[in-house]
Amino acid sequence: MSTENEWPLWEVFVRTKAGLDHKHCGSLHAADARMAVQMARDVYTRRQEGSSVWVVRSDQIVASDPGDKDMLFDPAEDKVYRHPTFYKLPDSVDQM
Amino acid sequence: MYTQAMDTMREEGGQPALRTAEEAALQQRFDNRIDAGDFIEAKDWMPDNYRKTLLRQISQHAHSEIVGMLPEGNWITRAPTLKRKAILLAKVQDEGGHGLYLYAAAETLGQSRDQMLDSLHSGKAKYSSIFNYPTLTWADVGTIGWLVDGAAIMNQVPICRCSYAPYARAMIRICREESFHQRQGYDSLLAMMQNGTEAQKAMVQDAVNRWWWPCLMMFGPPDDQSPNSAQGMRWGIKRVSNDTLRQKFVDATVQQAQVLGVSLPDPDLRWNEATQHWDFGTIDWSEFWRVVGGEGPCNRERLAMRVAAWEEGEWVREAALAHSRKQARKEKAA
Numbered sequence: 058m059s060t061e062n063e064w065p066l067w068e069v070f071v072r073t074k075a076g077l078d079h080k081h082c083g084s085l086h087a088a089d090a091r092m093a094v095q096m097a098r099d100v101y102t103r104r105q106e107g108s109s110v111w112v113v114r115s116d117q118i119v120a121s122d123p124g125d126k127d128m129l130f131d132p133a134e135d136k137v138y139r140h141p142t143f144y145k146l147p148d149s150v151d152q153m
Numbered sequence: 154m155y156t157q158a159m160d161t162m163r164e165e166g167g168q169p170a171l172r173t174a175e176e177a178a179l180q181q182r183f184d185n186r187i188d189a190g191d192f193i194e195a196k197d198w199m200p201d202n203y204r205k206t207l208l209r210q211i212s213q214h215a216h217s218e219i220v221g222m223l224p225e226g227n228w229i230t231r232a233p234t235l236k237r238k239a240i241l242l243a244k245v246q247d248e249g250g251h252g253l254y255l256y257a258a259a260e261t262l263g264q265s266r267d268q269m270l271d272s273l274h275s276g277k278a279k280y281s282s283i284f285n286y287p288t289l290t291w292a293d294v295g296t297i298g299w300l301v302d303g304a305a306i307m308n309q310v311p312i313c314r315c316s317y318a319p320y321a322r323a324m325i326r327i328c329r330e331e332s333f334h335q336r337q338g339y340d341s342l343l344a345m346m347q348n349g350t351e352a353q354k355a356m357v358q359d360a361v362n363r364w365w366w367p368c369l370m371m372f373g374p375p376d377d378q379s380p381n382s383a384q385g386m387r388w389g390i391k392r393v394s395n396d397t398l399r400q401k402f403v404d405a406t407v408q409q410a411q412v413l414g415v416s417l418p419d420p421d422l423r424w425n426e427a428t429q430h431w432d433f434g435t436i437d438w439s440e441f442w443r444v445v446g447g448e449g450p451c452n453r454e455r456l457a458m459r460v461a462a463w464e465e466g467e468w469v470r471e472a473a474l475a476h477s478r479k480q481a482r483k484e485k486a487a
């Protein structure tokens with residue numbers, strides 16, 4: 058069976074309520090952007106889980122390679138001085 | 154809804170010999186991550202058999218959700234009140250959504266949606282055998298919610314901790330929605346048992362009698378006849394054994410039946426003080442294998458409906474795609 062007539066895949070991001078980030082929640086197939094938004098509404102927000110949705114064609118997303126995970130993210134491991142807890146201050150000013 | 158993929162798949166002929174040292178290292182790393190309770194994501198390296206097993210299980214789970222819409226969908230136009238009709242519509246729509254979450258999770262393993270549907274339609278892929286039983290009366294709809302969705306919840310909750318993250322995430326979403334399914338079913342039966350006529354009460358009892366044993370079969374064959382379970386446990390795909398889940402379901406259901414005022418059709422059902430569990434009678438596994446093998450009461454009807462829906466929807470899928478391509482061309486030209 059050929060798959061060239063399959064509707065393209067879209068990634069769906071939902072903002073659960075005003076003031077929060079849009080968060081990735083899944084994907085779906087739709088023929089075009091408008092249909093993707095409509096279907097995202099039906100598939101991912103049937104119980105008021107959202108107040109706004111974004112859809113992005115899955116083939117438009119550029120992701121980091123899991124093979125590069127160590128190279129990309131490990132260098133931050135030994136930089137403890139980037140965290141406020143690294144600095145020991147006198148008790149009287151420690152709420153800083 | 155649940156899939157029997159793990160129990161109905163044939164042996165794959167063991168692990169193929171590893172080809173290179175590099176692959177052995179990848180395998181080692183994968184094993185370590187599983188042992189540490191890490192999640193595996195779609196782009197991570199994974200052994201072929203892990204991928205194949207998951208693909209089969211998740212796609213069959215998805216098929217079960219979609220085929221599972223049919224027995225209940227059968228009653229939407231005949232629901233006794235507008236309230237029950239709205240509830241049933243919402244429930245059946247949820248099952249469609251569950252199918253979509255799961256197809257999307259399965260697609261991350263490298264098979265297209267159309268390929269999966271093709272496997273379903275050609276009869277190559279299976280779905281949960283429970284949906285090959287008929288819904289003869291309105292009481293069947295409530296009984297499905299109470300018992301079938303109840304059994305599905307037992308089965309599905311442990312999969313929320315599956316090592317394959319896209320499957321686990323889909324399961325968390327699904328489990329959040331399932332509780333409503335079970336409660337609305339019980340509520341519907343309760344209305345009939347408390348306010349119904351004698352005939353309606355008898356109808357509930359008859360439905361429970363017919364669904365009870367097939368529901369116990371939903372957990373799959375006994376542990377000692379479930380050869381693939383060990384590998385599934387090793388991989389963190391399966392977390393709790395078939396028999397353990399089945400016992401949990403029986404223990405939870407007996408009291409619900411008492412409150413409802415129905416009996417469960419098992420003369421051997423009795424409380425065991427020593428084990429602190431309900432003992433139950435012997436399951437007729439020949440019936441289970443017959444239904445899995447295609448000889449259940451509704452196998453042909455269910456599949457024929459799915460194939461018809463797919464074929465009759467073809468022009469819609471093509472038209473929508475043609476429209477979007479035309480719009481894209483126009484935009485480019487402008």
Ligand SMILES: [Fe+2]
Nearest residue numbers: 154218248251
């Ligand atoms: Fe479901």
Ligand SMILES: [Fe+2]
Nearest residue numbers: 248302331334
């Ligand atoms: Fe359900």
